[in-house]
Amino acid sequence: MTLSxxxxxxxYHSPYGHTAKVADCIAxxxxxxxxxxxxxxxxxxxxxxxxxxxxxxxxxxxxxxxLTSGLKLFMEQSSKRWLARTWQxxxxxxxxxxxxxxxxxxxxxxxxxxxxxxxxxxxxGLPLMPTGRTxxxxxxxxxxxxxxxxxxxxxxxxxxxxxxxxxxxxxxQHIAELLGKMK
Numbered sequence: 043m044t045l046s047x048x049x050x051x052x053x054y055h056s057p058y059g060h061t062a063k064v065a066d067c068i069a070x071x072x073x074x075x076x077x078x079x080x081x082x083x084x085x086x087x088x089x090x091x092x093x094x095x096x097x098x099x100x101x102x103x104x105x106x107x108x109l110t111s112g113l114k115l116f117m118e119q120s121s122k123r124w125l126a127r128t129w130q131x132x133x134x135x136x137x138x139x140x141x142x143x144x145x146x147x148x149x150x151x152x153x154x155x156x157x158x159x160x161x162x163x164x165x166x167g168l169p170l171m172p173t174g175r176t177x178x179x180x181x182x183x184x185x186x187x188x189x190x191x192x193x194x195x196x197x198x199x200x201x202x203x204x205x206x207x208x209x210x211x212x213x214x215q216h217i218a219e220l221l222g223k224m225k
Contacts, residue, residue: 048221049078050214051095054137055102055112056083059198061139064191065101067207068137071214077221084116093123096221097133098163099214100154101189104138107146109153117157130162133224135217137189137210139202144183151188166220168213177203180212189213 050072056062062083069079080091092098102113123129136154138147158165167186173179182205183190191206 048096048218048225049080049091049094050097050099050218050221051080051082051088051092052099052101053082053084053087053092053116054100055110055116057103057110057112060191060193060202061101061103061137063198064137064139064189064202064207064210065099067210068099068101068189068214068217071211071216072218074211074215075218075222077218084112087116093128095132096224097135097217098129098158099135099137099217100158101137101139102150104140104145104147104150107149109138109150113154120161124161127162132161132163133166133217133220134158134161134163135166135188135213137191137213139191139193141193141195143192147183147185147190148187151185151190155187164224166217168209169216170209170212176205178205180205180209182206182209 054065102110138150172181172184191202193201
């Protein structure tokens with residue numbers, strides 16, 4: 043099934059590049075279905091593409107159990123869209139990356155979920171059963187609210203591990219396929 047008439051925007055904050063790498067994998071998965079993907083760092087926003095997208099995926103690192111100030115600023119800048127209900131009815135999802143296996147990543151996903159709910163968006167989680175706990179396994183952190191990935195204190199060329207990146211590709215394809223079911 044091709045979804046070339048539908049679009050998905052991925053907006054993220056990635057100070058060190060690890061979260062951008064995950065965002066790129068989500069985009070790869072979505073593109074497998076033919077959906078048009080708009081990948082944008084919060085420093086290079088295309089508000090028109092966000093407004094026109096059928097789905098928006100939000101992402102940032104987990105810092106001290108919280109989302110980044112950059113993504114928080116983006117959320118605050120969306121207040122006119124909140125008031126106008128511009129994003130109401132759009133599909134929403136989230137992802138986060140952090141150094142620790144937990145690092146309170148769930149708190150970040152919950153914050154983004156609440157933001158999406160305030161906009162009247164429709165939430166999709168990560169309905170993928172964990173395949174194990176090694177770096178090669180899919181959904182190794184057993185997250186269901188959204189995608190969690192982990193980067194060791196290593197360069198972006200070395201981390202996140204392949205299993206996390208493959209989970210991101212799966213997640214992107216899943217979100218895009220949901221768009222097809224919604225139309």
